[in-house]
Amino acid sequence: MKKWKIEGKEFDSRLMIGSALYPSPEIMEKSIKASGAEIVTVALRRQSANAPQCGNQFWDIIKELDVTVLPNTAGCHTAKEAITTAMMAREVFETDWIKLEVIGNQYNLQPDPFALLEATKVLIDDGFRVLPYMTDDLVLAQRLADIGCTTLMPWGSPIGSGRGLMNPYNLKVIRRQFPNLNLIVDAGIGKPSDAVEAMELGFDGVLLNSAVALAQEPVIMGEAFKHAVYAGRLSYEAGVMQKRDMASPSTPTVGTPFWHQFS
Amino acid sequence: MIISVNGEIKEFKGEHISIKELLEEMSYSKGIAVALNETFVLKTKYKETIIKDGDRLDILSPVQGG
Numbered sequence: 001m002k003k004w005k006i007e008g009k010e011f012d013s014r015l016m017i018g019s020a021l022y023p024s025p026e027i028m029e030k031s032i033k034a035s036g037a038e039i040v041t042v043a044l045r046r047q048s049a050n051a052p053q054c055g056n057q058f059w060d061i062i063k064e065l066d067v068t069v070l071p072n073t074a075g076c077h078t079a080k081e082a083i084t085t086a087m088m089a090r091e092v093f094e095t096d097w098i099k100l101e102v103i104g105n106q107y108n109l110q111p112d113p114f115a116l117l118e119a120t121k122v123l124i125d126d127g128f129r130v131l132p133y134m135t136d137d138l139v140l141a142q143r144l145a146d147i148g149c150t151t152l153m154p155w156g157s158p159i160g161s162g163r164g165l166m167n168p169y170n171l172k173v174i175r176r177q178f179p180n181l182n183l184i185v186d187a188g189i190g191k192p193s194d195a196v197e198a199m200e201l202g203f204d205g206v207l208l209n210s211a212v213a214l215a216q217e218p219v220i221m222g223e224a225f226k227h228a229v230y231a232g233r234l235s236y237e238a239g240v241m242q243k244r245d246m247a248s249p250s251t252p253t254v255g256t257p258f259w260h261q262f263s
Numbered sequence: 264m265i266i267s268v269n270g271e272i273k274e275f276k277g278e279h280i281s282i283k284e285l286l287e288e289m290s291y292s293k294g295i296a297v298a299l300n301e302t303f304v305l306k307t308k309y310k311e312t313i314i315k316d317g318d319r320l321d322i323l324s325p326v327q328g329g
Contacts (some may be wrong), residue, residue: 018329043328046269059325088296209329
């Protein structure tokens with residue numbers, strides 16, 4: 001399969017994976033490797049003032065994987081918090097990529113479209129490459145594209161819910177309206193067939209975490225998603241046949257023995 | 264003087280201390296970013312940025328994220 005390009009870099013895999021919620025750092029490492037993902041999301045948090053070095057072990061593992069890191073602003077509830085966190089992430093991870101996440105509702109962790117737009121503008125002006133985690137709202141997509149986003153990441157369903165694509169129609173419309181942007185389904189993917197569905201809609205990639213980390217066998221599930229994303233993309237490129245109302249035999253009927261002509 | 268470091272109350276000698284001095288005193292080294300009173304401080308400004316009594320310092324490090 002051809003390489004694809006996102007935010008100025010080329011990749012083979014169209015799967016982006018999170019580094020959280022795995023049963024152990026070892027399983028995280030093996031799962032990421034098995035998934036073939038080349039972009040891995042990470043975060044920043046306070047460490048206890050009494051244990052200032054305890055974040056280093058995790059970061060050492062990620063660095064050894066030789067992947068592109070995508071820091072997030074998870075847990076931020078205002079544009080100001082998200083902007084500050086993005087700036088801190090740029091310094092620690094030495095990247096201008098940011099998965100911009102501004103939560104607007106604590107019940108379903110729905111992104112706040114207004115704060116997202118505000119923070120995106122400030123960060124793009126400051127030289128960031130913003131990958132906004134957003135709802136599947138067409139007008140919001142337009143506003144984000146207008147201020148310079150070249151990647152949009154609408155949700156499939158709420159973070160960690162595993163409910164798959166709640167509203168394929170909205171995703172399909174966003175794909176149609178923005179044929180030249182990179183579109184990633186971020187959040188809500190529960191099983192490999194959800195990833196296939198997203199890719200068959202023509203999305204450029206999927207970003208997931210819980211679906212692998214919370215599987216009974218995360219390493220095997222990582223590999224399952226690798227194949228699902230690959231198959232979904234090939235399917236999109238190949239073009240799916242049109243559905244038909246009537247059955248149509250796939251085996252030739254000419255020359256069928258014992259043929260009866262019905263009148 | 265009393266400073267909040269990552270939400271924990273810490274007492275330091277003197278009336279002010281630079282971010283650089285505080286990080287050294289608390290054994291923080293690489294792989295961190297700092298915000299003073301919720302405003303990001305560039306690494307290059309640690310030496311000249313002075314923390315005062317009652318200030319709030321957040322020191323963030325890499326963790327797992329989705």
